[in-house]
Amino acid sequence: MLRCLSLALVLAAPASAETLGLGRPALPEEIAAWDIDVRPDGAGLPEGSGDVLTGEEIYLDLCSTCHGAFGEGAGRWPVLMGGFGTLDGTRPVKTVGSYWPYLSTVWDYVHRAMPFGDAQSLTADEVYALTAYLLYLNDLVPDDFVLDRANLAETPLPNEDGFFLDDREEVELPLFSGEACMTDCKENVGITMRAAVLDVTPEDQEAREARGEAAAAADQGNPNLAAAARDIEPSDAEGSLTMVGADPELVALGEALFRQCRACHEVGEGADNRVGPHLNGVIGRVAGGVDDYRYSSAMANAGEAGLVWDAVSLHDFLADPRGYMTGTKMAFRGMQSEEDIDAMIAYLGSIDG
Amino acid sequence: MAKGPTRRTFLTSALAGAAAAGGVRAQTPDPAIVELQPWMQALGEGVDARPYGVPSEHEAHVVRRNVDWLTADPVSSVNFTPLHELDGIITPNGLCFERHHAGIAEIDPAEHRLMINGLVDTPLVFTMEDLKRFPRENRIYFLECAANTGMEWRGAQLNGCQYTHGMIHNVMYTGIPLRLILEEAGLKGSAAWILPEGADASAMTRSIPLEKALDDCMVAFKMNGEALRPEQGYPLRLVVPGWEGNMWVKWLRRIEVGDQPWHHREETSKYTDLLSNGEARRFTWEMDAKSVITSPSPQAPITHGPGPTVITGIAWSGRGTVPRVDVSLDGGANWVEGRIDGPSLPKSVHRFYHEFDWDGRPLLLQSRAHDSTGYVQPTKHALREIRGAESIYHNNGIQTWAVNEKGEAENVEVS
Known part of the structure; x- marks a missing residue:
């Protein structure tokens, strides 16, 4: 009995008595570096402010290629404005204006994850300005509106009351629980819809065979190498600036590194302009030389002044984009390793225009 | 609950299968047997060749796949x-x-x-x-x-x-x-x-x-x-x-x-x-009970013709175990209890089977999970009655595969 009692006492002891003493206290600077979350009541917001017009400038530079000049969304990238009155229809458009319940969510998300591929690069003022501009795009504030730490939590979004707590336990579980019919449960069974009619399944024999080959190639060694080897066409020696016979390993490394560029740039067959211009044949191209891409004036001017992308100029640009060209839209902090830069140039040089 | 196929049903199925296949006797010796295959003769790779093993090259089609049109970018x-x-x-x-x-x-x-x-x-x-x-x-x-x-x-x-x-x-x-x-x-x-x-x-x-x-x-x-x-x-x-x-x-x-x-x-x-x-x-965290027949299915047709046939699939529930899965061959008009094999653990996938003698006629295959709370997987129609068709998430409705005479399967919905 006494033994039991002492056991109970041990179990009831405060948690602190049972800790293992693992880890170490976090320093205030460390918490400040990582604790960036913001709540609807404004908790977590830093000092700062931004206005609609400043937000528009940043938006056009960093956001519009994916989200559209007016927040209408390009391709399948998210639509940011409008959609009011569509939530109970057959094609609801869920935007910051029509669907999101809290403005703090916009601030938090833009700050932690945008621009796509260059997260946490915006200052607090820039995030306030962009958030203000998104309100303006949704006709929720006038064009002289200024958003700051104090008024953000006081700026409600229209759909705040459009949400309710999960009620499946009351609404669905009783309905879907109990005895299930086992025999003669339906009089007639007919097919009402077939997936084959839509025919959107990404499955065909050719693709399967191609995957089989790729997998077989991958088994032979470095999969990147195998993939790159397929991409390299026999070079036409005419373009003196193309990397004829570039080291395939370097090209493969470049291809792997290109992953960090892919959020903004496309290469290869059917490549199109996105946040940045397509990069097919970029080696030998005049700076600002893709006709239907909206360059920064800095890039357009450089092209008019005669800048052509070759191994030297591209090297300097990739090492420090904003240092090399003040005013470029390219939101990329640059590549530090010489080998990586060489690999990227070798890879880009392996793709014809 | 998890009944195995009885000896009697198994024998009946096997006999029916043999009959359906016409009791085929080989007319010529099988080259896979009478010819010496390369792997029977030559030495294979040693233990240093595959320090981290990968599947057979004949399994190269078993991969994760993307649906390109779903999203803006693969990242x-x-x-x-x-x-x-x-x-x-x-x-x-x-x-x-x-x-x-x-x-x-x-x-x-x-x-x-x-x-x-x-x-x-x-x-x-x-x-x-x-x-x-x-x-x-x-x-x-x-x-x-x-x-x-x-x-x-x-x-x-x-x-x-x-x-x-x-x-x-x-x-x-x-x-x-x-x-x-x-x-x-x-x-x-x-x-x-x-x-x-x-x-x-x-x-x-x-x-x-x-x-x-x-x-x-x-x-x-x-x-x-x-x-x-x-x-x-x-x-x-x-x-x-x-x-x-x-x-x-x-x-x-x-x-x-x-x-x-x-x-x-x-x-x-x-x-x-x-x-x-x-x-x-909001805060719809729990995953409702759900199941699906994984074979036969559109990517895994029946290739062997009529006779003994294995239906298999998976079932799971975010609220507990799945003590029972029903299987229907006729689009939900009639059901039989499937056979669960392997561990039955809470909030884990369960594996079920239904072995039957296929007569070669078209099938409308469905499975229906029952979880340990008594919840029974609903039809898609029943879910839409409550939620409409625009809620994107938490679709745990019963899936139907239509299997034709050739054994090919297609994703369909039934009345």
């Missing part, structure tokens, strides 16, 4: 587990579906930290080494994306259970009960919610009630015995058993303790369920 997208090629309950690590919001973070474990801050007595920082000094547990859980089967709300769309149901995997996690880590920091009396955060470029966050965190959540560093794969959150991920996959934050770097939910993007703009009246459910 913020999803691919699908090839369920039609798998058996048992465990998903091999290399075939577990992937969902990233900013691509795969490639993290050096020596540079990885887990911070606990907020409403705790002592905010703490742990290295991976620190974490491996906590007591560990091993648990098998399914992880299902809330959007699994989401493309099917408006009707049958994709031909293959890989695409209709492949946003699920089931592995054994080794990790630390989250409760131990939180207690190490000491919870303040007002603590009610946690906010796990990822170290990737999306800095994924979700609000989770403290009650769940202290109940069965884990901080895992191994899956199926080996380190987490990079695409599954290496070196550290959160495990939130039975709840939607988006909450299982990968590349876990921080857990903040608070007194209110944060209402971040992934629990407001996304992962809320819009109903037909224009209002949306």
Whole structure:
């Protein structure tokens, strides 16, 4: 009995008595570096402010290629404005204006994850300005509106009351629980819809065979190498600036590194302009030389002044984009390793225009 | 509950099969037997050739696949587990579906930290080494994306259970009960919610009630015995058993303790369920009971003709075990109990079978899961009655495959 009692006492002891003493206290600077979350009541917001017009400038530079000049969304990238009155229809458009319940969510998300591929690069003022501009795009504030730490939590979004707590336990579980019919449960069974009619399944024999080959190639060694080897066409020696016979390993490394560029740039067959211009044949191209891409004036001017992308100029640009060209839209902090830069140039040089 | 095929039914099936196949006798010797095959004669690769083994080259088609038109970019997208090629309950690590919001973070474990801050007595920082000094547990859980089967709300769309149901995997996690880590920091009396955060470029966050965190959540560093794969959150991920996959934050770097939910993007703009009246459910965390026949299915047709035939599939519930799965061959008019084989664990995938003698006539195959709470998987029609067709998430309706005389299967909906 006494033994039991002492056991109970041990179990009831405060948690602190049972800790293992693992880890170490976090320093205030460390918490400040990582604790960036913001709540609807404004908790977590830093000092700062931004206005609609400043937000528009940043938006056009960093956001519009994916989200559209007016927040209408390009391709399948998210639509940011409008959609009011569509939530109970057959094609609801869920935007910051029509669907999101809290403005703090916009601030938090833009700050932690945008621009796509260059997260946490915006200052607090820039995030306030962009958030203000998104309100303006949704006709929720006038064009002289200024958003700051104090008024953000006081700026409600229209759909705040459009949400309710999960009620499946009351609404669905009783309905879907109990005895299930086992025999003669339906009089007639007919097919009402077939997936084959839509025919959107990404499955065909050719693709399967191609995957089989790729997998077989991958088994032979470095999969990147195998993939790159397929991409390299026999070079036409005419373009003196193309990397004829570039080291395939370097090209493969470049291809792997290109992953960090892919959020903004496309290469290869059917490549199109996105946040940045397509990069097919970029080696030998005049700076600002893709006709239907909206360059920064800095890039357009450089092209008019005669800048052509070759191994030297591209090297300097990739090492420090904003240092090399003040005013470029390219939101990329640059590549530090010489080998990586060489690999990227070798890879880009392996793709014809 | 889980009845095996009786000797009598098995013999009957085998006889019928032989009869249906016409009792075929070989007319000429089988070259696979009478000819010397290369692997019977020449030496194979030695033990140094495959220090990390890969599947046979004949299995090269068993891969995760993407649906290009679904998303704007593969770095913020999803691919699908090839369920039609798998058996048992465990998903091999290399075939577990992937969902990233900013691509795969490639993290050096020596540079990885887990911070606990907020409403705790002592905010703490742990290295991976620190974490491996906590007591560990091993648990098998399914992880299902809330959007699994989401493309099917408006009707049958994709031909293959890989695409209709492949946003699920089931592995054994080794990790630390989250409760131990939180207690190490000491919870303040007002603590009610946690906010796990990822170290990737999306800095994924979700609000989770403290009650769940202290109940069965884990901080895992191994899956199926080996380190987490990079695409599954290496070196550290959160495990939130039975709840939607988006909450299982990968590349876990921080857990903040608070007194209110944060209402971040992934629990407001996304992962809320819009109903037909224009209002949306929020915090729909639990995954309802669900099942699907994985073979035969559109990517796994019946190729052997009439005779003994194996139907197999998987079933799971976020609220417990799945003691029973029913199978229908006629589109839900008549049902028989399937046979569950293998471990029946809460919040884990279950494997079921139904062996029968196919007469070669068209089939409308369905499966229906019953979970340990008494919940029975509903029809898609019953779900739409309540939710409409625009809620994207939590579609656990009964799936129908139409099998024709040739054994080919198609994704259909039935009356």
